[in-house]
Amino acid sequence: MGSLIFSLATTLLLWIGFGFLLMSLIRRFDLREARNERTHTEGFAIPFLMGAGIGTFLQFIFSIVHAPLWLSLSTMMAASAFGWIQFGWEECMTSMQRSIKYLQNNRWQYVGWFVSILFLIVFFVRSTSKTIYVWDGIAFWMPKMHSYWQDQIINPRTFIEFNHPEYPLLLPTVGANTFTLFGEANEPAAKAAIFAFTITAVVLLSSFIMRRLRWYIALPLLFSFLSLFIFREHVAGEYVGTADIFVGIYILAGTISLLQKKPLQAVILWCLAPWAKSEGLVWAGVTTIGIFFSYPTIRKYVLLTAPLLAAPWSLFTKYMGLSSSQYFRFNELYARPWIEYATYSIHSFREEFRNVEKWNLTFYLFFGALVFRIRQVFSDKALFIPVVAFFIQLVSYMVIFTITPEEQATFIAAAVSRLTLHLAPAAICIVVYMISSTDKELVHGAKIKKR
């Protein structure tokens, strides 16, 4: 138990400190991103995600030049310590003061946070009572943790040994860092480290819901969303061992950032989604283009950030010949006309969205709210961009299901839930944002104003 807590605490402290350092650099650009919306969640959740994403990415870069993992990890620890000393204390104090003041004016939120913490404890116990055992975990994520830890550098030969050599390295690096810290392949400790992402996701979602909605909607919705299968099984349950939920978490964080009027922060978080898993690339591309055209004042930063984060791994895999070409064999013969494969793909998602046992009524609420607020979607660019990205990402999955030469029914059965995992967190916060607009209209009797 002690080793699990130690692993979790070390991961949180390491990447939050590094995240503070990164965010202080972003603020130097004087983008006038709304500071008044900074909440206690941004006290650590956003810095953690940013720190973990960019930090592990930098470790990959160091590995290319043969700097061993223990050295890059030590460097990150030193940078994190600097981040804590220089910025962390002030950030924590500011966030805590704001949080206490806010909670004093909204006492019902104590109930919400109690529910969230209770869920987190249950999830932690469920998660760390078993090691990683799911198929994807033992086929490619965990082997890469082992190989990266043993080799201490990125060895392209290694990836070819395992399934999906082209998949990026956020999850394996977090695991390999844990092995390096412990000096042994302590798999449950790696799982505990990964749980840090769960904590940030729950905190982000809880804070967003409770800040935007009245208590009689916020509390039941919070309870409903935290009890979804994505949390019960994929993030927090025994099942964890796939990287799909990390794509969902980065998409969630970016969407919340944009809805809080922080477009550059959103771009950075969205561009880290492909670092968790390749499927994040479509979302990152669409949203980057959307932000580039919608926010002219930050265009130069978008042009700098997006390629810096997205390009190196893509170039590395192309250079090393690690490909995902098995999904794109256009010249393969099909047993039936392609339109039948396309129809089957559409029906698979139709069925998935109405799977109430997995998703509750999340997508029912999402599609209903989307139609009711369609004018708001088209008038509010912060809402328009993630909604468009949602549907383009969905269509891209249907296209993959249509063209992949793998046996379609088996492939869809194995993949459709995991792919919907990428979309569900964003759908949740889009729904909350739209519902909260409805709520304000009813309270104030005002028409929707253009943002």
Added chain:
Amino acid sequence: MNKLSALFPLLGWFYISLFGIIGVYLVAGKARVYIERLFVIVVVLAMSFLSIQNVSMEYGGYTQAVHNMNKSWQQKVMDEFSGTYNQYYKTFHSIVPSGALIHLYNTDTREFLIARMYLYPASVIEYGFNRPVEDGYAIMNRGDMKKVPGARILAEKDGKVLIVIGDSWGH
């Protein structure tokens, strides 16, 4: 009419009710605000009810998890991978030379994946007795050793043996 009736099982209550509500909303005019409010309240109530059901189903899993929580990490790994962890990681891993090719006989895919992970930096390949290895390393059940004449045992654990055939040992 037949095509229309086929839509019901295809769409189910989920999409049919959604389309119905959206249809009412579009023609409602000034009452739209109240339809939205009613929709949100009813759906949130329904979600809460379903959530309570979902969460209550998890109770059994949670009590079992509490029981497993305080086991050591090696015990947790062995609980999941049973003998394969002791065999491949604790026994064979330190013996196989780095970069060696290990032929794995008579295993299912899951065991192959576990062996591949735990034997790294050696490589692993699935093999069959119809083409026995003449020179190299192999892992098989002890009882199958008679099918591979000339093999020498390097290590053994729980009925699984790491063998070498030919002159590979020491190279």
